[in-house]
Amino acid sequence: MATAAEPRPAQLPLPGGTEGATVRLHPLLCARMACPPGLLHRAEGRLAGLRALGVGVAREEWPEIPVVAFAVEHPGAGLLLVDTGFHAAVAVDPAQGMGRLGGLVFKDLRMDAGQAVPAQLRERGLDPGAVRAVLMTHLHADHASGISQFPDATFLVSSAEWEAAADGGQTDGYLRRQFDHAFDYRLLDFDSAATSSYAGFGRTLDVFGDGSVRVALTPGHTAGHCSIVLRLPDREALICGDAAYTERTIAETALPQRMADEHRFRRSLREIQRFLEQRPGALAIPGHDMAAFRRLDAAYGRPG
């Protein structure tokens, strides 16, 4: 379907690459919401599909899940983001966050105005206007809602994800009004000559050409989902995005209820597992795991 945005091919590497660069990670908790347990990890049984939508599941059994984004400081390229969380308006009107259909499944969305990414950047002494690049794991509502807050940034998204979102609708988890702006969208082509395998991942792109930030194609949750590998000073970090909702997804190959493509999801999860086998010191950051996020925040969040 036609879009207002006119995405162009990404030209990698982006400027600012610095040999041996490491990046600083700021985990950002943008909101929390309650989610039916069967949606995170699919169950067996005749009523599993209904229970995954929360039907017949007592509210006390619904885990609270985080909605997250990440600020990344690169020594040569400046400030970038991974995903955008919810727009500040969602703090005032939570029903906007997941859209009409999403609101039927995800309950008790809680977000303070201070949890919008621009406010969180300012609180850390970072200028939202200085965000040069935003790497999108995918364009689902809880990742893309905040896009309009960064009109001057370059957005990197896989070409498969852009096509899926442009053709998709609410039943696929996409809200077009969140992402279809005439912004600088750049599509990542994982069939290009710049693509290489990296530590268990079959197809990755090196964003700055210095190995500090790599985008790995991990489709399955959505058609063009990506995960991000960061080189921190002390270890590597893997922002899984929704290729793994939780640590249990990774440890037990516990599949979610909904996947755009189960075969590809399994293959991407296997690549994540292989990466972690090959990089035993690496930190895996799942997409929607509150306990894991709390530990991440304790290790890499603001001091004090």
Ligand SMILES: [Zn+2]
């Ligand atoms: Zn998603």
